Amino acid sequence: MYVYADNAATTSLSPRALEAMMPYFSEVYGNASSLHTPGQRAAEALQRARETVAKAINADFKEVYFTGGGSEADNQAILSGAALGARKGKKHIVSTAFEHHAVLHTLDKLKKQGFEITLLDVHENGVVTAQDVARAIREDTALVTVMFVNNEIGTIQPIGEIGAVCRERGVLFHTDAVQAVGHVPVDVKALNVDMLSMAAHKFHGPKGVGALYARKGVPLVNVIEGGQQERGKRGGTENIPGIVGMAAALEEAVANMDRDSAYVTALREKLIEGLLQIPHSRLNGDREKRVPGTVNFCFEGIEGESLLLLLDARGIAASSGSACTSGSLDPSHVLLALGLPHEIAHGSLRLSFDAQMTEQGIDHIIRSVPEVVSYLREMSPVWDELERGQTPHLI
Numbered sequence: 001m002y003v004y005a006d007n008a009a010t011t012s013l014s015p016r017a018l019e020a021m022m023p024y025f026s027e028v029y030g031n032a033s034s035l036h037t038p039g040q041r042a043a044e045a046l047q048r049a050r051e052t053v054a055k056a057i058n059a060d061f062k063e064v065y066f067t068g069g070g071s072e073a074d075n076q077a078i079l080s081g082a083a084l085g086a087r088k089g090k091k092h093i094v095s096t097a098f099e100h101h102a103v104l105h106t107l108d109k110l111k112k113q114g115f116e117i118t119l120l121d122v123h124e125n126g127v128v129t130a131q132d133v134a135r136a137i138r139e140d141t142a143l144v145t146v147m148f149v150n151n152e153i154g155t156i157q158p159i160g161e162i163g164a165v166c167r168e169r170g171v172l173f174h175t176d177a178v179q180a181v182g183h184v185p186v187d188v189k190a191l192n193v194d195m196l197s198m199a200a201h202k203f204h205g206p207k208g209v210g211a212l213y214a215r216k217g218v219p220l221v222n223v224i225e226g227g228q229q230e231r232g233k234r235g236g237t238e239n240i241p242g243i244v245g246m247a248a249a250l251e252e253a254v255a256n257m258d259r260d261s262a263y264v265t266a267l268r269e270k271l272i273e274g275l276l277q278i279p280h281s282r283l284n285g286d287r288e289k290r291v292p293g294t295v296n297f298c299f300e301g302i303e304g305e306s307l308l309l310l311l312d313a314r315g316i317a318a319s320s321g322s323a324c325t326s327g328s329l330d331p332s333h334v335l336l337a338l339g340l341p342h343e344i345a346h347g348s349l350r351l352s353f354d355a356q357m358t359e360q361g362i363d364h365i366i367r368s369v370p371e372v373v374s375y376l377r378e379m380s381p382v383w384d385e386l387e388r389g390q391t392p393h394l395i
Helices: 015-021 037-056 070-087 101-112 130-136 159-169 240-255 257-275 304-313 333-337 359-379 381-387
Strands: 064-067 092-096 116-120 141-145 172-176 195-199 210-214 281-283 294-299 348-352
Touching (some): 015 240, 070 141, 070 195, 092 101, 101 116, 116 130, 130 159, 141 159, 159 172, 257 281, 257 294, 304 348
Parallel strands (some): 092 141, 172 195
Antiparallel strands (some): 064 210, 195 210, 294 348
């Protein structure tokens, strides 16, 4: 059997989303900006999709802007918050050390433009507190950006509490909710968020489409110029098939969320218990404050890349962290932010799944991972030194 356990990287396209998309490839193919009948049929589909996405997060449809994905939405939100702050003489931004690189690299860009960036340390359990954020906010703080769910370890941040702090202090608040939307309840009003990013392919929608929620009154700067699409805030002909597919997938995910969450959480707990039986293993991040289907482990004495290749040979698709940094030989910045030493962070494994996972699939993972870890340790001079007591165990 082959088990796909890399949903945090991308998910399969749901049949419902595919069915919804199909007419907009060949039948309703007009440009939504055109005034003729084919164009207006496309525009009507665009509007319905916007309303569906807005309803899923308790927003007004006028607050939803479609993008090319989560990274674009992150960029636009952060650059917009920075521009607004700069106009008011505020050039300080608060974020965390374990954000997705779409956020961290945008902050690096702003740093070169004279902004001061405060990256909050992450507690060992993979959670940043509202108190941490409150202490970091200053008179010149333009924006706070904290991810909803960490993409590598799956921990959920107290977004509602952080949003309340930001609202009280009069600071714009953005959350990268790419790993949250479709998996946990998201209510932008209750959470006090000003901007929120999402990506369709994380909840069984198509790749190449996402959305940015921006509360009424929050001015957006354009990342892509070229036309009056998306109320003048994102140039380019709208990807109607992708947007329709995103809306259908999100509507389906929200409708099934309670049922799926209970099922996936039970599988997750079984997997955690099974992998904790491996000597010198560690679950990364809080066991309870996490999305249902993401688990991240470190195994002392091995390299994550070798682990992934051998698991693939045994029919298991997994990752060692973010797909966006899979070509890097550096240890995960997320695990380093948790305080793990480099030699431990190198041996990480992320397993992410949803309701498509079966109990048989979880059993296959629980059987295979200990065997592969044992095999790699037998060949490892590092493990040999640990076992002979030349080097102390860190896990």
